Amino acid sequence: MERGHHGPSRDVSVLSVRGLTHSIGDRVLLQGVGLDVAAGESVAVTGPSGSGKSTLLGCVLGLVRPDAGGIEVAGADLTRMRGRTLERHRSRNIGVVFQFGELLPELTPAENVALAALLAGVGADEAYRRAGELLDELRVPHGQTPTAHLSGGERQRTAVARALVNEPKLLLADEPTGALDERTRDSVADLLFSVPGRWGCGLVVVTHDLTVAARADRRLDLRGGRLVTVGDEPGVTG
Numbered sequence: 001m002e003r004g005h006h007g008p009s010r011d012v013s014v015l016s017v018r019g020l021t022h023s024i025g026d027r028v029l030l031q032g033v034g035l036d037v038a039a040g041e042s043v044a045v046t047g048p049s050g051s052g053k054s055t056l057l058g059c060v061l062g063l064v065r066p067d068a069g070g071i072e073v074a075g076a077d078l079t080r081m082r083g084r085t086l087e088r089h090r091s092r093n094i095g096v097v098f099q100f101g102e103l104l105p106e107l108t109p110a111e112n113v114a115l116a117a118l119l120a121g122v123g124a125d126e127a128y129r130r131a132g133e134l135l136d137e138l139r140v141p142h143g144q145t146p147t148a149h150l151s152g153g154e155r156q157r158t159a160v161a162r163a164l165v166n167e168p169k170l171l172l173a174d175e176p177t178g179a180l181d182e183r184t185r186d187s188v189a190d191l192l193f194s195v196p197g198r199w200g201c202g203l204v205v206v207t208h209d210l211t212v213a214a215r216a217d218r219r220l221d222l223r224g225g226r227l228v229t230v231g232d233e234p235g236v237t238g
């Protein structure tokens with residue numbers, strides 16, 4: 001899983017969002033949002049419920065078409081891509097971890113992880129080799145046990161392994177610890193925030209949990225359609 005001669009260089013932009021604007025009905029959710037994430041960097045996005053955090057991730061994944069703005073992932077603007085081109089760019093460059101893991105419960109962890117590689121066009125032997133290696137590295141027990149029988153933390157580790165199997169440049173996590181108890185939350189957060197340093201990708205974590213958000217290199221708050229760096233906001237004047 002080494003990233004070869006590029007290494008986790010912080011000079012390499014993995015996500016560059018410019019002037020992102022999107023409304024749903026008459027609500028302006030995103031109003032000229034800008035966001036830059038470099039290889040090896042972690043960013044937390046917080047903000048009130050319904051402020052548009054998941055919509056922002058949806059735009060970065062190319063699942064939501066914004067009204068305006070540009071989104072470069074790994075150097076290519078995905079707002080200009082369609083269909084298979086978009087799917088290929090997404091599966092090669094972006095890994096995703098959701099709150100409930102979204103794993104197939106009847107499959108084993110190795111099958112769940114290998115499936116993501118198979119869908120990206122990797123051959124079966126290589127897909128299972130990568131899956132086994134990642135699951136070992138992330139300390140997920142993986143025999144013939146269906147994923148449904150794993151603990152919440154093990155399932156979330158499996159979800160991280162699945163998100164990493166295609167060596168993405170950008171890892172997105174939407175409430176990755178929302179369904180976990182405090183101790184498990186901490187161990188999954190340890191794992192997630194170790195990813196940029198170990199694998200050299202950029203990490204964006206959407207979370208309501210401020211103890212999780214505090215572990216990122218930067219925290220941004222989505223308010224009134226704009227992303228504000230926490231710590232830089234102007235004083236509240238009422």
Ligand SMILES: Nc1ncnc2c1ncn2[C@@H]1O[C@H](COP(=O)(O)OP(=O)(O)OP(=O)(O)O)[C@@H](O)[C@H]1O
Pocket residue numbers: 024029047048049050051052053054055056
């Ligand atoms: N496809 C859609 N159709 C109609 N309304 C939508 C759609 N997608 C999102 N919304 C609305 O847009 C707003 C923003 O939703 P979004 O899920 O992005 O917020 P969020 O900040 O992620 O919220 P939470 O923290 O509660 O997950 C919400 O009011 C939501 O109901």
